[in-house]
Amino acid sequence: MNYQERFHQLLNYIDSHLDEELTVDKLSNIACLSKYHFHRQFSSLVGITAFAYIKQARMKRASYQLVFKKNMRIVDIAVANGYESSEAFSRAFSQSIGQNPSQFREQPQWVSWHEKYQLFKKLRVQRMKSEKCSYLVEIVDFSEVKVATLEHLGPLELVGNTINQFINWRKENNLSPKVSRTFNIAYDDPAVTEPEKYRCDICASVKSDVKENGYGVTTKIIPAGRCAVIRHVGSDDTISESITYLYSEWLAQSEEELRDYPLFFERVSFYPDVPEIEVTTDIYLPLK
The missing domain is CATH 3.20.80.10 (Regulatory factor, effector binding domain)
Structure with a gap:
């Protein structure tokens, strides 16, 4: 695989394993890159750090879980997205989204949510477009x-x-x-x-x-x-x-x-x- 293909594989792995602990050792090994250069390489190609990408991917998933998976408790959503407590998750979610988890679950402010998500969306879609798609x-x-x-x-x-x-x-x-x-x-x-x-x-x-x-x-x-x-x-x-x-x-x-x-x-x-x-x-x- 070439350089960008390895990053496609890495981003796909992250998206599929958000429940797991995603360490530098694990991520650099999947991308076949040296862990000593991994952060700089990821940031230069994707536009944000690997951990910032993971945090935003988890926040996006948590947002959907809060609104569309009402059977999931907030504490379970917190744990599923890498937080040790609902309090830690609530602080991070409020800082990222602008509403706490309970508020977002009851009355999500989707317009402001999409505005905050636009940068992440562009990074994922536009900066990594070299992946070839085969259409049938x-x-x-x-x-x-x-x-x-x-x-x-x-x-x-x-x-x-x-x-x-x-x-x-x-x-x-x-x-x-x-x-x-x-x-x-x-x-x-x-x-x-x-x-x-x-x-x-x-x-x-x-x-x-x-x-x-x-x-x-x-x-x-x-x-x-x-x-x-x-x-x-x-x-x-x-x-x-x-x-x-x-x-x-x-x-x-x-x-x-x-x-x-x-x-x-x-x-x-x-x-x-x-x-x-x-x-x-x-x-x-x-x-x-």
């Missing part, structure tokens, strides 16, 4: 699916609140992802849409129409039809690259024509249930 596109006959749907209108940064509301509805109706498929319908491109006008749907497959409820969940149909499908493995931070490939390269070469229905996703596995590099999403592009 298949054409499938998608079967009609009836879905319970909660519509999101507003900045993409606030979609976490809509997801949390939908999770609460799913729990009340015993429709966990283990028994019900999870979909997103993407009506707009967040890169070119005014934040307050951005629309997407959070969906779960159902067998019968949704009963009237206080969550605003309604029934919709994802129609049957031919689709190009590509599997994206990894963070949503890089999902736009897979989407861009579908539109800019695959579609131009395939001579296929698009159907009048928006792009949609099926969420196969979820963060933080699995490490971020293992998150799996099938992207469907409707065709005529």
Whole structure:
């Protein structure tokens, strides 16, 4: 492996082993680098120190665990992310995020959270882009699916609140992802849409129409039809690259024509249930 490939391997290892003690000896050995030069090499390539990267990766995961894994106690989240006590975790989380863990769990300030996370996101996505991706596109006959749907209108940064509301509805109706498929319908491109006008749907497959409820969940149909499908493995931070490939390269070469229905996703596995590099999403592009 070349120099950057070793760092890709290292970052993937860190993302997959956040529960473990990540020492200089262990990290430098995985990257096949001298421990005496490891910190300088990591900082020069990634942009921050290895321990700062690990801390931010753990804080991101802890944020998702607090909001989307309500069954996890705060003390368990603290231990899972390398803190010896909930008090130490609370101090670090408050300094990093601007809310203490209990406040963030009850009312997360997603806009400010995303602002703080932007630097980490850019470091992970833009500074380490040399990893080659191989794309496999298949054409499938998608079967009609009836879905319970909660519509999101507003900045993409606030979609976490809509997801949390939908999770609460799913729990009340015993429709966990283990028994019900999870979909997103993407009506707009967040890169070119005014934040307050951005629309997407959070969906779960159902067998019968949704009963009237206080969550605003309604029934919709994802129609049957031919689709190009590509599997994206990894963070949503890089999902736009897979989407861009579908539109800019695959579609131009395939001579296929698009159907009048928006792009949609099926969420196969979820963060933080699995490490971020293992998150799996099938992207469907409707065709005529």
